Amino acid sequence: MTTQQSASLGLQAETKRSSVNTAPEAPPYCGGDTPARRPEFFTTVSSLLKDADGVTVAVLRIDSPPVNSLGSQVRVALGRELDAALSDDKVKAIVLTGTGRFFSGGADVREFNTSKTKVEPLLRTLIARLEQSEKPVVAALNGTTLGGGLELALGCHDRVASPEAVLGLPEVKLGVLPGAGGTQRLPRIVGVAAALDIIVSGDSMSAEKALRYGLVSEIVQGDLVDGACRAAAGMAKGVVQYRRLSHKPLGADAASGQLFDDARKMAARKYRGGIAPMHCIACIEKALSCDLDEGLAFEAEKFQELVNGDxxxxxxxxFFAERQAAKIEGVSREETPRIDKVGVVGAGTMGGGIAMSFANAGVPVVLLDSTDEALQRGLGIIRRNYEATLKKGRLTQAQLEQRLALITPSLDYRDLSGVDMVVEAAFEDMGVKKSIFTTLDAVCGPQAILATNTSRLDINEIAAVTKRPGRVLGTHFFSPANVMRLLEVVKGDATEAAVMAGIFQLAKRLGKIPVQVGVCDGFVGNRMISHYTREAYFLLEEGATPAQVDGALRRFGMAMGPLQMQDMAGLDISWAARKRQAATRPAHLRYSRVADRICESGRYGQKTGAGFYRYEPGSREPIPDPEIEALIRECAEEAGIRQRPISDEEIVQRAIYALVNEGARIVEDGMAQRASDIDVVYVHGYGFPAFRGGPMFYADTQGLDKVLATIRGFHAEHGELWEPAPLLVRLAEQGGRFSE
Known part of the structure; x- marks a missing residue:
């Protein structure tokens, strides 16, 4: 049956069969926003009887907003409706679908490691019932179909989808694997290579891609349930062949060993120490040699191992911290300002990247600079960035031109008079920023929001030069701004809550993860990174090499070591901050001159071809440099420090616990709303390994009593800079956790 035929054929009578009403539990939370409060009773699964070409079809519809997650109540309701349909002699076929924009978002993540995961029927049980049904079952994928929702569909005898459907198995991104048969059924349906791509990447796919894979048999352009009922009726009448799944092993001919080796190498690069991708690959590989039942048992064992692991x-x-951080409470939708046109002041690296972020989201942007030369240079870089994305196949020529058309170059501040918001991305100098904000305050409309992309400077001081301090805030984008997802949103003393809500709403449109932070030097991320790099410098003086420091922290899981990171960012940036802080730095505190001496020699990192490492022309690969090791020894001698062997364990503890100790001070100071916000900042802005949960969660897993004991040891050995944070002391002594 073609797509056109299924769309044009109408169904006969439709009668409501039944519904299951249950008292609400905590809302499912498998992605998206937390739903509004549910009514006292709500429908989780409803059943309709439809007549399709003389065949009575039961349509079971999951209705558990916002994402139709497969929590315990939905599973109970679905099991009850499925049993009724299977036992009703009038019903000859079954269609399973969802409501709204979701077929099902999958399992309720909050039920993991709770007794609710054991409430019968388990998802595996439901899927087995669908698969073993003598009556044909067709899944009508009306929208987003993820995780357990897709595994539920895999148990059906056929799958049809709406054009808007999005499918995927994202479990690997939560450190688990598809545990309801996904690793065994998917390769039997789409083949091993496609299953590896879908499961190990965890990425979603369009309905068109699912059709090419053979995951769905049809994209229905008209009424989806109508098309699904026709397909089910065709099976019931024997006109259309059942797509029953083979339970036999796939066999060695289904995939080469090289395919699995390549998948493991890719996973090792992408996930840096994550074990879930390797377990996913092992389960798919098991399908070659085992029948379905044995493969399902192997998958269940691996799932339990992962779900109970750190x-x-x-x-x-x-996952939950990101969603908590992105909330602004107490502001209605009507109060939240809509931002539809923006301006960016400064066409340099940051300004250009910020302009691209807006254009990528379809937001028109006026890009302003003081000279035509700087403006044209910035526009040229933007075009080259888009062309590079085009060459990688991630952008079409039409999309490239569309995004460039959204960026309007300007040399005149008056062109910003009609924008809803301006992001200033000029040089990190307070005088420069005050001058720009004075001008913006004069030319922009009274309701326009004025934001500064500063990484350290005082937002309140900048806001004070305007007549609208309530509409001034910081938006600290991370470089490259068009790629990095983190956005530190800096709330000044006068910043209005509605303005914050508007920026958070905008951040979501841009695909960013916003985190509210307070006004202090470095806000959250850079305030903490100063302590992290401080320990790296001290470790160099005490006997470690740059390669050893960076290597130890990369093996811990960091995206790159602190010294390589400094080289990439530009050593002159942090040098300027240290010179600004010099006047307030207590003279008795230990201070390393290593980084300053490197800068004084004209080595600013990758952009000058030399920093802590040297770099070949056109290369970003760090090469250890004997000159730097000699410079470090000189600094140690001048400071009276006797060098010694240093273990990787000490490197990791001193670097990571420096983050933890300062993070505790930040929470106590109110510069972050909660410890989990700090974890979001570090995972998405500083390359902290997500599988360790961020620095504060990592400290919880180590035990705060043990962390405190180690920090007290550093305090005794290294002095005042290691004084334990009061919040850490209280929590450790009370048996508490940052995550609480």
Whole structure:
């Protein structure tokens, strides 16, 4: 049956069969926003009887907003309706679908590691009932179909989808694997290569891609349930062949060993120490040699191992922390300002990247600079960035031109008079920023929001030069701004809550993860990174090499070591901050001159071809440099420090616990709303391994009593800079956790 035929054929009578009403539990939370409060009773699964070509079809519809998650109540209701349909002699076929924009968002993540996961029927049980049904079952994928929702569909005898449907198995991103048969059924349906791509990447796919894979048999352009009922009726009448799943092993001919080797190498690069991707690959490989039942047992064993492990708990912590951080309470939708046109002042690296972020989201942007030369240079870089994305196949020529058309270059501040918001991305100098904000205050409309992309400077001081301090705030984008998802949103003393809500709403449109932070030097991320890099410098003086420091922290899971990171960012940036802080730095505190001496020699990192490492022309690969090791020894001698062997364990503890100790001070100071916000900042802005949950969650997993004991040891050995944070002391002594 073609797509056109299924769309044009109408169904006969439709009668409501039944529905299951249950008292609400906590709302499912498998993605998206937390739903509004539910009514006292709500429908979780409803059943309709439809007549399709003389065949009575039971349409079972999951109705559990916002994402139709498969929590315990939905499973009970679905099991009851499925049993009724299977036992009703009038019903000859079954269609399973969802409501709204979701077929099902999958399992309720909050039920992991709770007794609710054991409430019968389990998802595996439901899927087996669908698969073993003598009556044909067709899944009508009306929208987003993820995780357990897709596994539920895999148990059906056929799958049809709406054009808007999005499918995927994202479990690997939560440190687990598809645990309801996904690793065994998917390769039997789409083949091993496609299953590896879908499961190990965890990425979603369009309905068109699912059709090419053979995951769905049809994209229905008209009424989806109508098309699904026709397909089910065709099976019931024997006109259309059942797509029953083979339970036999796939066999060695289904995939080469090289395919699995390549998948493991890719996963090792992408997930840096994550074990879930490797377990996913092992389960898919098992399908070659085992029948379905044995493969399902192997998958269940691996799932339990992962879901009870620290990595999955950490990734789930980050999952919920991101959503908690992105909320602004107490502001109605009507109060939240809509931002539809923006301006960006400064066409340099940051300004250009910020302009691209807006254009990528379809937001028109006026890009302003003081000279035509700077403006044209910035526009040229933007075009080259888009062309590079085009060459990688991630952008079409039409999309490239559309995004460039959204960026309007300007040399005149008056062109910003009609924008809803301006982001200033000029040089990190307070005088420069005050001058720009004075001008913006004069030319922009009274309701326009004025934001500064500063990484350290005082937002209140900048706001004070305007007549609208309530509409001034900081938006600290991370470089490259068009790629990095983190956005530190800096709330000044006078910043209005509605303005914050508007920026958070905008951040979501841009695909960013916003986190509210307070006004202090460095806000959250850079305030903490100063302590992290401080310990790296001290470790160099005490006997470690740059390669050893960076290597130890990369093996811990960091995206890159602190010294390589400094080289990439530009050593002159942090040098300027240290010179600004010099006047207030207590003279008795230990201070390393290593980084300053490197800068004084004209080595600013990758952009000058030399920093802590040297770099070949056109390369970003760090090469250890004997000159730097000699410079470090000189600094140690001048400071009276006797060098010694240093273990990787000490490097990791001193670097990571420096983050933890300062993070505790930040929470106590109110510069972050909660410890989990700090974890979001570090995972998405500083390359902290997500499978460790962020620095604060990592400290929880180590035990705060043990962390405190180690920090007290550093305090005794290294002095005042290691004084334990009061919040850490209180929590450790009370048996508490940052995550509480």
């Amino acid at each position: 990595q999955s708990k950490a990734l789930r912590h980050v």
